Amino acid sequence: MKTSFASLALVAALSAAGAAxxxxxxxxxxxxxxxxxxxxxxxxxxxxxxxxxxxxxxxxxxxxxxxxxxxxxxxxxxxxxxxxxxxxxxxxxxxxxxxxxxxxxxxxxxxxxxxxxxxxxxxxxxxxxxxxxxxxxxxxxxxxxxxxxxxxxxxxxxxxxxxxxxxxxxxxxxxxxxxxxxxxxxxxxxxxxxxxxxxxxPEPASIALLAAGLGLVGAAARRRARRG
CATH class of the missing domain: 2.60.120 (Jelly Rolls)
Incomplete structure (x- = not known):
């Protein structure tokens, strides 16, 4: 579920960047x-x-x-x-x-x-x-x-x-x-x-949203690695 949520966050960030x-x-x-x-x-x-x-x-x-x-x-x-x-x-x-x-x-x-x-x-x-x-x-x-x-x-x-x-x-x-x-x-x-x-x-706000989405995906990946 966490990985799914992070992926959705990345999609949302990318969408916001594209719409700006x-x-x-x-x-x-x-x-x-x-x-x-x-x-x-x-x-x-x-x-x-x-x-x-x-x-x-x-x-x-x-x-x-x-x-x-x-x-x-x-x-x-x-x-x-x-x-x-x-x-x-x-x-x-x-x-x-x-x-x-x-x-x-x-x-x-x-x-x-x-x-x-x-x-x-x-x-x-x-x-x-x-x-x-x-x-x-x-x-x-x-x-x-x-x-x-x-x-x-x-x-x-x-x-x-x-x-x-x-x-x-x-x-x-x-x-x-x-x-x-x-x-x-x-x-x-x-x-x-x-x-x-x-x-x-991209506007600065779009870059920030994209960075936030990538950060969520990275954090989820690190958690999976520690559990494995």
Whole structure:
């Protein structure tokens, strides 16, 4: 009975670890080591129309729901400054090539589910008055159901150049099959260095639960050994 109880405790710990969800990523820089990066440097101003599907690499399909430009080299974000190409400068946009869009975009991961997804982003804001425009990021299942979604306002100076934030998701299991970005009506978005990793990062609480379960199993094994 004790061995059975310890085994059940381990199963419960593993289940809790698998069910745990990590927080959404909001950072000035990427906060995980990606397995692959889509940097848009191989495109040079390719216009993509509504609902156009484009393979960005071996396992990432990009779907445009509005007019967009792959490999854009400049974008005026009004109150949030400018994104553009400056050769040799280290910025979130690298060599300057990035995705620019006026509406929602969706990335689908046909090479397998991802646990961590993020990208450097910014959006246009009014040059004067309050900056009320927002970006909404959504993670989807294979059935196109929403896993997580959050809305964030990016506020950079009107004098800024290639500034923005790294936004995304980090989950306790690889279950993200789609990554969508939507911008407030009438605004434009810019996105670069889409980063992907299938390796999950357990939360500290999940690690503690797993350790506790393994400890119970170890204790039961030691008791059996002493009795034998």
């Amino acid at each position: 969800q990590a927080a959404s990523i909001v950072s000035a820089t990427a906060s995980f080591a990606p397995a692959s990066v889509v940097d848009f440097d191989s495109y040079d101003g390719l216009a993509v129309g509504a609902s156009r599907r484009v393979w960005l690499d071996s396992d990432t399909l990009y779907v445009s729901d509005a007019a967009s430009l792959l490999g854009a080299d400049n974008q005026d974000l009004a109150g949030n400054g400018l994104w553009g190409a400056r050769v040799g400068e280290t910025t979130p946009t690298g060599s300057g090539h990035f995705l620019a869009a006026t509406g929602p975009v969706l990335f689908s991961f046909f090479g397998g589910a991802q646990a961590q997804v993020g990208a450097y982003v910014n959006l246009s804001q009014p040059l004067e008055g309050l900056k009320t425009a927002t970006l909404t990021l959504t993670a989807y299942t294979a059935a196109n159901q929403v896993l997580e979604s959050f809305t964030y306002k990016v506020d950079t100076s009107w004098e800024s150049y290639n500034e923005g934030l790294f936004l995304g998701f980090s989950r306790a299991q690889a279950d993200i099959y789609g990554f969508g970005v939507t911008v407030s009506a009438g605004q434009s978005l810019v996105l670069d260095n889409l980063q992907l990793s299938a390796a999950p990062v």
